[in-house]
Amino acid sequence: LSSVRAALNNALTTAGVKYQDYDANGSQTTQTEQIQTAITKGASVLVVNIVDASSDDATQAIVDMAKNANTPLVFFNRSVSEEIVSAYDKAAYVGTDYTQAGHMQGKMIGEYLLAHYDDVDVNGDGVISYAMMKGDEGNIEAIYRTQYGVEDANKVLTEAGKPELQYFDPSNTQCYQVDQGGQWSANAAKDYMDTNFVTYNEANKNLIELVICNNDGMAEGVVACLQNNGYNKSGAHVVPVFGVDATDNAKALIKEGAMAGTIKQDAEGMAAAIAQTAKAITEGKAPVDALASLNDARFSLAEDSTSKLFVAYAPYTGE
Numbered sequence: 049l050s051s052v053r054a055a056l057n058n059a060l061t062t063a064g065v066k067y068q069d070y071d072a073n074g075s076q077t078t079q080t081e082q083i084q085t086a087i088t089k090g091a092s093v094l095v096v097n098i099v100d101a102s103s104d105d106a107t108q109a110i111v112d113m114a115k116n117a118n119t120p121l122v123f124f125n126r127s128v129s130e131e132i133v134s135a136y137d138k139a140a141y142v143g144t145d146y147t148q149a150g151h152m153q154g155k156m157i158g159e160y161l162l163a164h165y166d167d168v169d170v171n172g173d174g175v176i177s178y179a180m181m182k183g184d185e186g187n188i189e190a191i192y193r194t195q196y197g198v199e200d201a202n203k204v205l206t207e208a209g210k211p212e213l214q215y216f217d218p219s220n221t222q223c224y225q226v227d228q229g230g231q232w233s234a235n236a237a238k239d240y241m242d243t244n245f246v247t248y249n250e251a252n253k254n255l256i257e258l259v260i261c262n263n264d265g266m267a268e269g270v271v272a273c274l275q276n277n278g279y280n281k282s283g284a285h286v287v288p289v290f291g292v293d294a295t296d297n298a299k300a301l302i303k304e305g306a307m308a309g310t311i312k313q314d315a316e317g318m319a320a321a322i323a324q325t326a327k328a329i330t331e332g333k334a335p336v337d338a339l340a341s342l343n344d345a346r347f348s349l350a351e352d353s354t355s356k357l358f359v360a361y362a363p364y365t366g367e
Contacts, residue, residue: 055319076100093120093326101126102186111136120329124322127188134355140335141356142321148361149292149311150193154200156309156363170255177216180224183232183262193262216248216256237269259289264298267291271306280306294364302366309365317346318359
């Protein structure tokens with residue numbers, strides 16, 4: 049999000065567009081009030097990364113405010129209801145296909161494990177033990193990354209005659225650990241891993257052999273814990289850690305061999321799509337026409353949608 053905002057601000061500044069940033073600090077109530085303030089001040093277009101993506105009521109309230117003021121509205125990043133957004137002819141959504149990152153990550157993980165299976169299987173039991181770091185309980189992107197990161201890895205493994213991944217803690221039936229603050233944070237992931245290592249370690253022959261993270265921030269926290277325990281640094285065993293976003297920090301960790309891979313979320317591409325879509329809608333183009341007119345291979349109109357534009361993901365391993 050910070051990368052998208054920086055890129056968007058640069059794009060708007062270059063285009064000579066005046067803008068006002070608002071930060072709701074994780075509060076949907078604050079954000080809703082800020083949107084009303086922006087409308088009252090005469091904003092010509094609203095660009096909104098909704099706080100509570102799981103709430104159709106929050107989405108509807110924002111759309112209603114914009115519609116009542118006849119103000120164009122572009123949601124971005126966190127997925128919102130197509131039905132609610134498309135009901136307002138000056139509203140659109142720019143983001144990603146929330147299933148795509150999970151599918152790409154799962155395939156990447158499966159292929160990596162096939163190429164390094166014996167090295168990864170430190171416990172020597174023929175099965176890969178994994179941990180999963182989920183960013184936010186109700187976020188649709190987190191839900192599908194958590195699901196497909198494992199399902200698609202298992203598909204690659206079983207098709208090659210290997211057993212499915214095994215969650216490291218049999219008492220955890222959810223098979224993930226979630227950032228309770230919904231911040232997808234490095235600190236939350238590190239805290240979980242620090243606790244995990246007390247019981248699940250190489251000395252007990254039940255080491256966590258793979259860590260899948262919903263984003264690169266949590267992956268950084270996992271790597272910090274692993275390195276504090278003697279792993280994932282020069283000359284030491286590497287527990288493969290996978291993330292999503294391809295942040296600069298993650299790229300650096302991949303380059304030094306401390307992370308195995310990530311999925312690039314194109315912050316610059318998303319910013320460009322937001323700016324161009326907002327401009328087109330403000331000029332009177334229907335969202336479907338504005339979205340379709342963006343002649344860029346990175347962008348695609350969601351199937352059967354009149355208001356959703358997807359920015360493509362891509363795998364990143366540093367190669």
